[in-house]
Amino acid sequence: MSHIVVSDPEVMHGVPVFEGTRVPVQTLFDYLEGGDTLDDFLKGFPTVSRDAAVQVLEEAKQLLLTSS
Numbered sequence: 001m002s003h004i005v006v007s008d009p010e011v012m013h014g015v016p017v018f019e020g021t022r023v024p025v026q027t028l029f030d031y032l033e034g035g036d037t038l039d040d041f042l043k044g045f046p047t048v049s050r051d052a053a054v055q056v057l058e059e060a061k062q063l064l065l066t067s068s
Contacts, residue, residue, distance in 0.1 A: 004052045004059075018056075021047040028053055029060075 005025050007016045016025045023045045031041040038057075042050055 004055050018048045018052050021045070023048050025056055028056060 004019055005016050006019045007014050011017060012022055012024060017023055018025060027045065028041055028048075031044070032038070038050070038053060042048060042053065
């Protein structure tokens with residue numbers, strides 16, 4: 001993933017998080033998997049920008065589409 005996602009052993013034990021936050025990227029996928037919307041996620045985690053969340057989703061989509 002791009003610089004939107006960072007992994008640092010000093011932040012959340014190295015779990016990939018949105019840059020500049022302590023919000024794990026996995027949380028976005030958990031929200032969506034649970035039936036919540038992107039807006040629900042953004043309301044719950046206001047430190048994550050809409051652009052960052054959409055970029056992560058786009059990059060995940062590209063990884064899935066190009067790995068086939």
